[in-house]
Amino acid sequence: xxRQGLADVFSNLQFRADIFVKGAQPLTERGAVAAWFDIPLxxxxxxxxxxxxxxxxxxEIALDHAVYDPLLKVxxxxxxxxxxxxxxxxxxxxxxxxxxxxxxxxxxSGQIAPCLPDSGAELRAARCRAFNRAVARRxxxxxxxxxxxxxxxxxxxxxxxxxxxxxxARSEGHETPEDWAALAWRILEPPDAA
Numbered sequence: 001x002x003r004q005g006l007a008d009v010f011s012n013l014q015f016r017a018d019i020f021v022k023g024a025q026p027l028t029e030r031g032a033v034a035a036w037f038d039i040p041l042x043x044x045x046x047x048x049x050x051x052x053x054x055x056x057x058x059x060e061i062a063l064d065h066a067v068y069d070p071l072l073k074v075x076x077x078x079x080x081x082x083x084x085x086x087x088x089x090x091x092x093x094x095x096x097x098x099x100x101x102x103x104x105x106x107x108x109s110g111q112i113a114p115c116l117p118d119s120g121a122e123l124r125a126a127r128c129r130a131f132n133r134a135v136a137r138r139x140x141x142x143x144x145x146x147x148x149x150x151x152x153x154x155x156x157x158x159x160x161x162x163x164x165x166x167x168x169a170r171s172e173g174h175e176t177p178e179d180w181a182a183l184a185w186r187i188l189e190p191p192d193a194a
Contacts (some may be wrong), residue, residue: 004095006026016049033096033098036082036100036103037081037082037083037086038081038082038083039081039082039114040079040080040081040111040115040117041075041079041080041081041082041085041103041107041113041114041115042075042078042079042080042112042113042115042152042153043075043076043111043112043113044111044112044113044153045110045111046108047072047073047075047111049069049073051063051065052065052106052109052111054105054106054108054109054111055109061105063102063105067092067094067102068093068102068106070090071085071090071091071102071106072091072106072111072112074088075112079115079152082103086099086112088143108160113153113155114153115152115153116151116152116153116154121151124151124154126149126151126153127149127151128148129151131148131149132148132149132167133145133171135148136148136164136165136167136168136171137168138170139161139164139165139191140165140168140187143160143161143164146158146159146160147148147159148164148167165180165183165184165187165188166180166181167186168183169183169184170187178181
């Protein structure tokens with residue numbers, strides 16, 4: 001086991017995928033399709049329109065820009081269910097296996113993420129806002145906390161210290177990037193430089 005753990009470290013594998021499946025409940029094909037239909041998806045990172053080259057254990061995954069570009073542009077407008085994406089005919093003549101494969105690759109590479117249900121969204125937003133405010137206040141002292149909470153996906157969003165300070169400036173009513181930078185500089189400025 002020690003040898004395999006060392007091999008995992010050297011090959012940049014975080015988790016073993018061949019062990020520890022306990023109580024798996026496979027879905028029927030019909031049940032799997034139904035489960036996919038109602039999953040809302042959102043962009044997990046800003047999409048610039050540039051070609052994507054997701055990597056995995058065996059190298060890069062070849063994706064056709066013409067296939068995923070319309071999908072990511074629609075998700076840039078806001079979350080959408082797989083059903084609504086299908087109704088917009090974004091997948092052309094792709095088979096169901098190709099569609100789920102594409103969505104899985106995009107999710108696995110961190111481009112898209114599944115969303116939480118709408119129920120409880122207001123409470124989640126309030127709790128995440130309070131948590132993020134506390135993390136942002138902490139970023140005024142140091143940069144040890146590197147994540148904000150997302151009420152949309154229920155996951156963490158990686159932000160460095162400057163990004164956190166800029167979001168703090170926005171939440172305090174500063175509107176321009178120059179104002180955000182000025183606030184960040186006031187916080188980061190060495191005490192003897194004033």
